[in-house]
Amino acid sequence: MIGVMSYLVFFATTASILAIAVLGLNLQWGNTGLFNGGVVAFFGAGAYGTLILGGTSQEGHLGGFGVIYPLALLGGMAAAGLMAWIVGLLTLRLRHDYLAIATFGVAVAFENLMRNAEWLAGGAKGVRGFERPLRAALGDGFLYNILFFLVVLAILIATYLFLERLVASPFGRLLRAIREDEEAAQSLGKSPAKVRLTAFVTGSVILGLAGGLYGTFYAFVSPQDVLPTLTFQIWAMLIVGGAGNNRGAIFGAFLIWGAWTASGWALSRFAPIEAQLYTGSVQFVLIGSVIVGMLMWRPEGLLPERLVVSQRGSTPSNKQGE
Amino acid sequence: MIQNLIDGVLTGSYISLGAIGLTLVMHILRFANFSHAELLSLGAYVALVCDALVAALVPVFAVKLAPLSLTWALVLAILMSMVITGLSALLIDRLVFKRVREKGLELSMIFASFGMALIIRNVIGLFFGLSPQLYSRDIAFAMVLSRDPLLLVKPDQIFVLVAALLLMLMLHLLLSRTTFGYSLRAVAENPSLAQVNGVNLHRTIMAVWLIGGALAAVAGVFYGLSHQLIPVMGRDLLLPIFAATIVGGIGSVYGAVLGGFIVGIAGNMALVVLPSGYTPSVPFLLIIVVLMIRPHGLFGEARA
Known part of the structure; x- marks a missing residue:
């Protein structure tokens, strides 16, 4: 019984961390319409930042600042935010393709840097020497x-x-x-580029927070944790849950993480040994199909965005969808 | 150093071919198609199958065209793969992108393309296995261009470069000398105005997918000839191809050609100063530099 309980706690912890990440992405995509193709880079910046700042001194790579935990976590979030600010500054004035491509590029470069730069974060071996906060007491x-x-x-x-x-x-x-009509917003004296940048950085800081918690949970982070897989998973969570709806984002996170874990378990349990090598491929086909299928048949997600009229007139009306 | 330059030009030839199709699609359909690089993988693997088929059916064609490791069978296979990959691109558009587009979810097209990329890449992996494959098991000997400094070029690489340049020339003639070329540009400029003037939008979009797919197939085969075929090759080629379109300016075919060569050369020249492990990051650095000094690329123009 305690085994089941502890597994459930483990599952719920991971799912909750991912749900925080999905909330961050929802601010970017769901509310602002900004496509982040490199979710994992901002998540990873949070994880690496937290662990490097909060870890004990290690030979061969940066770290050992021994910053107290809350500050280390904030540092991780700041690292994610800084990265987002640079990318956003360069791309948010241009047509939306640029942000998509640049963020995708950030993710590739981030993983590549972490894998190769041993002096920075231990390279492929990852960041070691992090103590989970309060471990001595608990x-x-x-x-x-x-x-x-x-x-x-x-x-x-x-x-x-x-x-x-x-x-x-x-x-x-x-x-x-701005998401609905940029020019109209501009004509009212708003600055879309600035507002978008704020939303993009805020969302990335939340992604960094999730990454920091993830790193703390495992007390370890390596390039294996910042593979594009995570980006796809977090997107699938948002699209299935319902972009623009924060409750949907959380719901999607638990649902997709449950489905991912269950499918992985089922494949490793029931697939023949010689096919085990391909379980990853099967899972990717599934997650790709979930994304494409949702967009084709229920693009608003399971819990759609509730569009509300901000200033109600004499007849209160809740418009659902378009 | 000069060797790196030569290798860079050769790498650039297939990146350019891939980038041309991508930049056309991004221009006409206005979305960053993350599944474009999977058309390269698809084309490469289709050619592998066609090559085996042709060689089995007509053994005469399995003879090598010395000094190339290329056979007539593979040449035929490339042509077949161009057609099949072009049709596949059309089919994917019909099945997925068109539907998403017609729902008015232009922004979601990116997601759809990422989902498609995952599906195509992993179905190829399930079909052909995850281990690398080659068109020819024979070792291709390099020609020595000069001994000091030592410069080596494989005959296959020369073929790749010449063939790529020929294809680009053909595309240039198609775009600049035919009615089709004009209608393509018209649609890119203003789809509704083009339609008012009697340009068939659907047919133009179909043509873009066909051309993009066919060129992607060639690029994929050329990549396979220079390296090897692996199911994840699309994932590795995606960023260089995107970088080429941004360097050249999204929507510009000539920009894509030039951008492809710049990306190829930069990637190989970077080996002089950076350890080889960092090569995958070079296209990203190039993107950042271009965005800082010339956001719309070499030939691009601002467009909302």
Whole structure:
């Protein structure tokens, strides 16, 4: 029983961390219409940043700053935000293809740099020497994991509430206005490039937060953790859950992570030994099909964005869809 | 150094071919097609199958065209692959992109293309296995161009370069000398105005996919001839091809050609100063540099 429980806690922790990432992407894509093709780079910047800042001194690579944990996590988020700011500054004034390609490029370059630069982050061996916060007091057991889960859950809820308020605020309206009609927003004196940059950086900081928590959870990060796979998974979560809807984003994260874990388990359990090598390929075909299938048959996702009229007239009306 | 330059030009020839199709699609359909590089893989693998088929049916064609490692069978296979890959690109558009487009989800096209890329890449892996394959098992000996400095070129590489340049010339004539070329440019400029003037939008889009697919097939085979065929080759070629379109300016065919050569040369020249492990990052650096100094590329123009 305790085995099942501890697995469930493990699953829920990972899913909650991914849900935070999906919320960050939702701000970019769902609310602002910015395509981030390199989710994993910002996630990875958070993880690497946190671990390098908060880790103990290691020979051969950067680190050992021993910064107290909350600051290390903030540092990771700042690293993700800085990267987003640079990419955004270069591309957000141009047509949308540029952001897509540049972010995709960031992800390729980030993984490539982390894999090769041993002096920076241990290269292929990854960043070692990170102690999970409060480990001395709580140990490594079930208690630690359940407390860690509760902290992640609290951060997830806080992120959700923050984004809900942000989206409902005048800034949120501005984001949607720019997404729907950039020129109209511009004619009202708004600066689309600046607003988009703010949204892109904020979303990336949230992605960095998720990455930092992920790194903390495993107390280790290596180039294997920043493969494009994660980008696809996080997208699938958002598209299935419903872009533009924060609850949908969280729901999608749990659903897709559950499906991914279950399909991996089923393939390793029931597929013949000689086919085991191909389980990855099968899972990728599945996730690609989920993305394409959703776009063709239910592009609004399982929980669609609720478009509300911000200033209600005499008859309150909730417009659903278009 | 000069060797790197030569290798760069040869690499550039297949990157250019891939980038031409991509830049056309991005120009006409206005989305970054992340599945374009998978058409290169598809073309390369289709040619592998056709090559084996032709060689089995007509053994005479399996003889090598010395000094190339190329056979008549492979030449035929390339032509067959161009047609099949072009038709596949059309089919994918019909099945997926067209539907997403007609739902008015232009921005979601990128997602659809990423999903398609995952599907194509991994279906190829499931079909052909994950290990590398070659068109010819024989070792192709390099020709020595000069001994000091030592310069080596494989005959196949010369063939690749010449064939690529010929294809580009043909495309240039098609675009600049025919009515089709004009209608293509008209659609890119203003789709509705072009339609008012009697340009068939659907047919133009179909032609773009056919041309893009056919050129991608050639690029894929040329990559396979220079290196090897692996199911993930599309993933590795995607960023260089995108970089070529950005360097040249999205929408410009000539820009894509030039951009392809620049990306190829930069990638190989980088070996002089950087360890080879960093090569995959070079296209990204190039993208950043271009965005900083000339955001719309060499031949591109601003367009919303």
